[in-house]
Amino acid sequence: MTTPPANPPVHASFEQFQARSLADGFDEVLVREWAPGQVVPEHRHDFGVSAIVVQGEMWLTCAGQERHLVPGDSFALYRNEPHSERYGVQGATYWVARRNAAD
Numbered sequence: 001m002t003t004p005p006a007n008p009p010v011h012a013s014f015e016q017f018q019a020r021s022l023a024d025g026f027d028e029v030l031v032r033e034w035a036p037g038q039v040v041p042e043h044r045h046d047f048g049v050s051a052i053v054v055q056g057e058m059w060l061t062c063a064g065q066e067r068h069l070v071p072g073d074s075f076a077l078y079r080n081e082p083h084s085e086r087y088g089v090q091g092a093t094y095w096v097a098r099r100n101a102a103d
Contacts, residue, residue: 056093
Protein backbone atom coordinates (compact mmCIF):
# COMPACT_ATOMS: atom_id res chain seq x y z
CA MET A 1 0.00 0.00 0.00
CA THR A 2 1.36 3.43 -0.97
CA THR A 3 1.27 6.26 1.53
CA PRO A 4 -0.25 9.44 0.07
CA PRO A 5 2.10 12.44 -0.07
CA ALA A 6 1.94 14.88 2.81
CA ASN A 7 0.25 18.21 2.23
CA PRO A 8 2.82 20.78 1.11
CA PRO A 9 3.61 23.34 3.81
CA VAL A 10 2.31 26.88 3.56
CA HIS A 11 5.40 29.06 3.77
CA ALA A 12 4.01 32.60 3.76
CA SER A 13 2.16 34.23 6.62
CA PHE A 14 -1.19 35.89 6.01
CA GLU A 15 0.53 39.25 6.37
CA GLN A 16 3.02 38.32 3.62
CA PHE A 17 0.21 37.08 1.37
CA GLN A 18 -1.71 40.30 2.02
CA ALA A 19 1.27 42.56 1.29
CA ARG A 20 2.14 40.69 -1.91
CA SER A 21 -1.49 40.72 -3.07
CA LEU A 22 -1.92 44.45 -2.47
CA ALA A 23 1.37 45.11 -4.29
CA ASP A 24 0.04 43.04 -7.20
CA GLY A 25 -3.02 45.30 -7.52
CA PHE A 26 -5.62 43.43 -5.49
CA ASP A 27 -7.63 45.74 -3.27
CA GLU A 28 -9.10 43.40 -0.65
CA VAL A 29 -7.55 40.43 1.17
CA LEU A 30 -9.57 38.12 3.42
CA VAL A 31 -9.46 34.86 5.36
CA ARG A 32 -12.39 32.64 4.32
CA GLU A 33 -13.45 29.69 6.47
CA TRP A 34 -15.89 27.05 5.23
CA ALA A 35 -17.86 24.49 7.23
CA PRO A 36 -17.25 20.74 6.92
CA GLY A 37 -19.10 19.25 3.97
CA GLN A 38 -20.43 22.58 2.74
CA VAL A 39 -21.46 22.68 -0.93
CA VAL A 40 -21.72 25.96 -2.85
CA PRO A 41 -23.61 25.48 -6.14
CA GLU A 42 -22.44 27.17 -9.33
CA HIS A 43 -22.22 30.94 -8.97
CA ARG A 44 -20.17 33.96 -10.11
CA HIS A 45 -18.46 36.87 -8.38
CA ASP A 46 -18.20 40.44 -9.62
CA PHE A 47 -14.50 40.40 -8.67
CA GLY A 48 -11.44 38.41 -9.69
CA VAL A 49 -9.63 36.28 -7.08
CA SER A 50 -6.29 34.75 -6.29
CA ALA A 51 -6.29 32.39 -3.31
CA ILE A 52 -4.27 29.79 -1.42
CA VAL A 53 -5.69 26.95 0.67
CA VAL A 54 -4.17 26.93 4.17
CA GLN A 55 -6.26 24.31 5.97
CA GLY A 56 -8.56 21.41 5.08
CA GLU A 57 -9.50 20.53 1.52
CA MET A 58 -11.87 21.65 -1.18
CA TRP A 59 -12.97 20.81 -4.69
CA LEU A 60 -13.33 23.67 -7.16
CA THR A 61 -15.14 23.10 -10.46
CA CYS A 62 -14.73 25.49 -13.40
CA ALA A 63 -15.75 24.81 -17.01
CA GLY A 64 -16.55 21.20 -16.13
CA GLN A 65 -13.07 20.58 -14.67
CA GLU A 66 -12.87 19.68 -10.98
CA ARG A 67 -9.70 20.36 -8.97
CA HIS A 68 -8.98 18.89 -5.55
CA LEU A 69 -7.12 21.51 -3.49
CA VAL A 70 -5.20 20.98 -0.26
CA PRO A 71 -2.99 23.25 1.88
CA GLY A 72 -0.38 24.96 -0.26
CA ASP A 73 -2.48 24.75 -3.45
CA SER A 74 -3.56 28.00 -5.06
CA PHE A 75 -6.30 28.96 -7.48
CA ALA A 76 -7.46 32.00 -9.40
CA LEU A 77 -10.81 32.98 -10.87
CA TYR A 78 -11.67 35.69 -13.36
CA ARG A 79 -14.46 38.15 -12.63
CA ASN A 80 -17.83 36.50 -13.43
CA GLU A 81 -16.26 33.08 -14.02
CA PRO A 82 -18.88 30.41 -13.21
CA HIS A 83 -17.68 27.91 -10.61
CA SER A 84 -18.86 25.66 -7.79
CA GLU A 85 -17.18 24.60 -4.57
CA ARG A 86 -17.43 21.80 -2.06
CA TYR A 87 -15.49 21.35 1.14
CA GLY A 88 -14.02 18.31 2.86
CA VAL A 89 -14.91 16.64 6.15
CA GLN A 90 -12.83 19.18 8.09
CA GLY A 91 -14.01 22.17 6.06
CA ALA A 92 -11.40 24.49 4.63
CA THR A 93 -9.71 27.80 5.15
CA TYR A 94 -8.15 29.86 2.42
CA TRP A 95 -6.63 33.30 2.04
CA VAL A 96 -8.15 35.20 -0.86
CA ALA A 97 -7.19 38.40 -2.61
CA ARG A 98 -9.99 40.14 -4.50
CA ARG A 99 -9.67 42.54 -7.41
CA ASN A 100 -12.87 44.60 -7.23
CA ALA A 101 -11.95 47.21 -9.84
CA ALA A 102 -12.63 46.39 -13.49
CA ASP A 103 -9.70 44.64 -15.15
